[in-house]
Amino acid sequence: MRHCRAHKSLLPLLLLCGMAQIVHAADAPWPNSIGVSISSLENPYFVALSHGARDKAKQINPKVKFSVASAGYSVDKQIAQIQTMIQQKVQLILVSASAEDGLVQVLTTARQQGIIVIGVDVRAKGAMQTVLTHNINAGYLVCDYLARSLNGKGRAAIQTGPQVSSVIDRVAGCKQAWAKYPGIELLSETENGEGSVWGGYVATQQLIKQRGPVDMIFAINDRQAIGTQQALEKAKHAHTKIGSVDGSQAVVNAIAQGSAIIATASQSPRTMGQRAITLALALHAGEKISSEFELMQPTLVTISNAKDFKAWDANQGN
Structure with a gap:
């Protein structure tokens, strides 16, 4: 009987412990x-x-x-x-x-x-x-700006990338913008820059080899745009204008300095x-x-606001 009483005396304490654990978990x-x-x-x-x-x-x-x-x-x-x-x-x-x-x-x-x-x-x-990001808007904003910078006329190309929805939507938005301008000839939308600097470089080389000089190129992200710029510089195609999507510090700086990259639609990762x-x-x-x-709505970055624009990777490592 003593064993039984001792067991019963522990029950309230055990119940309290169990309840405390449940409350703590909640x-x-x-x-x-x-x-x-x-x-x-x-x-x-x-x-x-x-x-x-x-x-x-x-x-x-x-x-x-x-x-x-x-x-x-x-x-x-x-x-x-x-x-x-x-x-x-x-x-x-x-x-x-x-x-x-x-x-x-x-x-x-x-x-x-x-x-x-x-x-x-x-x-x-x-x-x-x-x-x-509202990627259709991003592609539209950039390509409309490219078109207006050339008075709605010129030989154009879209440099695609990995076939995820963001890339597909950016390309769709770009094509919607250029469709408003009868003077724009879309030469190609098949070169794949694979989302990288090197991929953008190679895709641009292929484009130039197959199509010759172009007036404007839409690259689906900033990394490809940087590779595109490098390829154009090597080919001495200084007149070509580039637009992209991301709003990285490197591209914002390039825009502010008057480079071939003239616009990017900034995201907020x-x-x-x-x-x-x-x-x-x-x-x-x-x-x-x-x-x-x-x-999330993108912000168009051009020469007019690049100098004061704070890119999302302005403080890398934070």
Whole structure:
């Protein structure tokens, strides 16, 4: 009987301990583990995006586990990365999809496991919500500016890149702008700069070899624009004007100095990463999704505002 009484005397204490653990778990900051799969860590844009998400998450929970993986625009590699995150039981996945339709199954599996999935930068079927730049507007703004700078006339080319939704939309926006100008002849839209400086350089060389001199080139990101400028300089095609999308410090500086690059549509990758965390928190709190996509408007940077424009990578390493 003494054993029984001793056992009963421990019950209130055990119950209190159990309740304390439940309360503590309920009060713990969310999320405590985040997995991020982005297109390329070689691109400073995606580094800035992941830093924005990380900094916002650490404001909420300084002890959050935050891991970033680079898919290198490979769908298979990205699927494997997300499968690993599911096995690690992360609470939130941020994904910049290597292909809009390529991750549906694995992202659906993640959601079935109770993981919140937010797309960033590009559309990803299977994500609960996505925050991205209004890329059609970005392409339109830049190409309209290029056209007006040449009085609506000239030989033009579009330099494409990895076939993610952001690139597809920028090209579409550019073509919409140039369609307004009967005097513009679109020579090519097939050269792929692969999102890199070297890719832009090679794509421009191919363009010049096949088509000869051009008056304007739209490159889908700033890195390609820099490679394009280098190729044009080597070919001594000083008259060609270049426009792109990103708003990086290097290109903003080039515009301010009067280079061949005359316009870029600036994005906000840090803010995009921060916003992705905010959207995830809202979903975790049970808020309803008002829109599947949240579009961030780009800012056109030209010679008129480049000198005073603060690029998103003005303070690299923060």
